Amino acid sequence: TVGDNDYRPDFHFTPQKNWMNDPNGMVYYAGEYHLFYQYNPNESVWGPMHWGHAISKDLVNWEELPIALYPDNLGNIFSGSIVVDTNNTSGFKTGSESPLVAVFTHQNPANNKQTQSLAYSNDKGRTWTKYANNPVLVNNNKADFRDPKVSWHKGTQKWVMTLAAGDEIMFYTSTNLKNWEYKNSFGKNVGAHGGVWECPDLFKIKDINGQETWALLVSINPGGPNGGSGTQYFLGDFDGETFTSSQVETLWLDYGTDNYAGVTWSNEPNGRNLFIGWMSNWSYAQNVPTYSYRSAMTFPRTLHWQKSNGKSIIVSKLATELIYATGATVIEKTDVPSDLELLDDATLGGGKFYLETTLDFSTINKANIKWGNKSSSVLIEYDKANGELTLNRAESGFKFNNLNGNIIKCPYVLPASNQLKISMLVDKSSMEIFLNDGERVLTALVFPLAPFNNLEITANQKTKFIKKIKLSKLSK
Numbered sequence: 001t002v003g004d005n006d007y008r009p010d011f012h013f014t015p016q017k018n019w020m021n022d023p024n025g026m027v028y029y030a031g032e033y034h035l036f037y038q039y040n041p042n043e044s045v046w047g048p049m050h051w052g053h054a055i056s057k058d059l060v061n062w063e064e065l066p067i068a069l070y071p072d073n074l075g076n077i078f079s080g081s082i083v084v085d086t087n088n089t090s091g092f093k094t095g096s097e098s099p100l101v102a103v104f105t106h107q108n109p110a111n112n113k114q115t116q117s118l119a120y121s122n123d124k125g126r127t128w129t130k131y132a133n134n135p136v137l138v139n140n141n142k143a144d145f146r147d148p149k150v151s152w153h154k155g156t157q158k159w160v161m162t163l164a165a166g167d168e169i170m171f172y173t174s175t176n177l178k179n180w181e182y183k184n185s186f187g188k189n190v191g192a193h194g195g196v197w198e199c200p201d202l203f204k205i206k207d208i209n210g211q212e213t214w215a216l217l218v219s220i221n222p223g224g225p226n227g228g229s230g231t232q233y234f235l236g237d238f239d240g241e242t243f244t245s246s247q248v249e250t251l252w253l254d255y256g257t258d259n260y261a262g263v264t265w266s267n268e269p270n271g272r273n274l275f276i277g278w279m280s281n282w283s284y285a286q287n288v289p290t291y292s293y294r295s296a297m298t299f300p301r302t303l304h305w306q307k308s309n310g311k312s313i314i315v316s317k318l319a320t321e322l323i324y325a326t327g328a329t330v331i332e333k334t335d336v337p338s339d340l341e342l343l344d345d346a347t348l349g350g351g352k353f354y355l356e357t358t359l360d361f362s363t364i365n366k367a368n369i370k371w372g373n374k375s376s377s378v379l380i381e382y383d384k385a386n387g388e389l390t391l392n393r394a395e396s397g398f399k400f401n402n403l404n405g406n407i408i409k410c411p412y413v414l415p416a417s418n419q420l421k422i423s424m425l426v427d428k429s430s431m432e433i434f435l436n437d438g439e440r441v442l443t444a445l446v447f448p449l450a451p452f453n454n455l456e457i458t459a460n461q462k463t464k465f466i467k468k469i470k471l472s473k474l475s476k
């Protein structure tokens with residue numbers, strides 16, 4: 001039988017022990033990518049929240065550090081963000097390093113009251129001091145008032161806080177991170193409202209030519225595109241106080257069930273919008289069949305915007321650091337004569353792969369990619385007539401309760417070329433699928449009864465349809 005070690009991914013961050021949810025306070029500083037996260041050090045289910053801490057130099061290998069923030073007399077430490085206060089606007093600087101300032105939600109467990117607070121580090125994030133005058137932002141009218149994401153707005157020379165409040169986003173500004181002034185709200189009559197809005201992120205985003213617009217990410221639970229948790233986004237304008245968008249449709253960052261509460265890194269050295277999400281769903285996160293630890297993060301991704309079928313969308317790609325995880329090539333072919341079947345293939349052992357394949361739908365209507373073994377399988381199907389990709393995990397080993405009968409759907413109409421490029425990262429218990437270089441993304445957990453050692457790519461017609469395939473193992 002399979003256990004935690006068979007499911008624990010090798011190329012995604014997991015805590016050594018116990019419970020993790022949202023990524024928090026991601027910041028790059030002095031050669032290190034910091035990842036903090038909602039953490040319960042006592043059990044592998046949600047509980048009194050701390051900020052766990054890990055660092056990486058290459059986004060593939062992570063080192064877990066001691067817990068950064070513990071609950072205190074103001075409550076538990078909910079989600080939030082970190083900025084590098086280069087100009088010492090906060091006055092927290094004591095030594096030669098720039099202060100890292102964490103802005104997070106304090107949640108009072110007695111009455112669930114939520115306020116925003118600060119903590120700072122003058123030693124590259126190794127030790128943290130809570131600000132003596134916490135909280136810095138209180139709102140007596142709102143029950144849900146949390147997950148501050150702070151960034152520096154050049155135009156107004158102010159800090160901007162993007163905050164989730166019920167099913168709206170509130171914007172505050174500050175010159176010193178301590179005093180916050182309410183400016184505006186966003187979200188009435190736009191986007192999905194089937195649940196509570198959480199973990200927003202606001203940032204400038206570039207297209208491939210460097211042209212900028214603004215993006216607002218908003219996680220929502222429940223009410224995601226395939227049930228439970230999901231992350232929607234808005235493209236528009238931000239003038240330092242007000243976010244405006246002419247968008248009418250609800251857009252989802254990821255159609256899979258397992259990418260939630262994701263936000264981007266602050267101070268990213270290459271100017272990338274570098275994103276990471278919690279790879280689970282509140283509908284079942286606390287029941288998945290790992291016991292000593294629970295939850296992994298997605299692989300880091302970079303976000304751009306582009307026009308696709310006349311509409312502006314965000315495209316996501318795996319961070320190029322994936323090369324540090326890419327190992328031996330299992331198969332590399334072009335113009336495969338017909339179906340491709342690798343069955344009980346010894347070279348496929350281990351359940352960790354990166355697959356890139358381009359399928360030509362000029363003469364076929366449906367194609368399937370099936371990962372499996374003797375006892376369980378995951379079926380991914382693209383149906384051209386329906387304009388939809390589905391991932392079926394009914395036979396994948398673990399029954400994911402109450403979500404769409406285990407079928408995850410992702411609408412996608414092929415471009416005029418009739419080509420579908422599928423890039424897919426499989427790391428034991430997760431699948432991250434990117435269509436045509438990130439125009440659609442589907443992230444899904446799977447808990448197979450044994451590691452995958454079969455891969456089949458088939459179509460509904462016997463014909464040449466696999467233009468290209470490259471399958472690599474993952475190794476580091």
Ligand code: FRU
Pocket residue numbers: 021022038049078079105146147198199261
């Ligand atoms: C999102 C969330 C946040 C909150 C945190 C608590 O998953 O509910 O809104 O800050 O988790 O752990």
